[in-house]
Amino acid sequence: MIRAKDKTYQGRCHCGFLTFSVVANIDHARVCNCSICSKRGTMNFRVPNDALTLNTPLDGLTLYQWGSKTAKDYFCPNCGILGFRRPSLPTKEEQERGIQPFEAGQ
Structure with missing residues (x-):
């Protein structure tokens, strides 16, 4: 679902083999541990x-x-850059708080 504040971001690996776009309102970033x-x-x-x-x-x-x-990390087979990750399923506690599983596009 695209919202008014969403912007399209283009991404790619170092060599340009892996390319993608993301539509989002990136208003924060989280640190994974x-x-x-x-x-x-x-x-x-x-x-x-x-x-x-x-x-x-x-x-x-x-x-x-x-x-x-x-979790699944997808790397460029040529330059080795991590393009994106499909995170693991939410924990039981996260699900109880209403966090839904992430499903990346095929």
């Missing part, structure tokens, strides 16, 4: 399925999973 994000010092912003448009098919990217294998 997983081992990978902690080491990279990344901040992120979650968007719903219909806000992400991938111009590079998922099967053209390199998938990395670790631990419980519930």
Whole structure:
């Protein structure tokens, strides 16, 4: 669902193989405390399925999973840049607070 304050952002990896766009009102960023994000010092912003448009098919990217294998990191197979992540499902506590599962666009 596109809202009046939403803006379209274009993203790509270093070499340009992985390209995507996101429609969102990015008014904050969150810090993930997983081992990978902690080491990279990344901040992120979650968007719903219909806000992400991938111009590079998922099967053209390199998938990395670790631990419980519930989150999925997609990397460019050429330059190695992490383009985006499909986060893990919300915990029981998050679901009780009304947080819905994230479903990235295919």
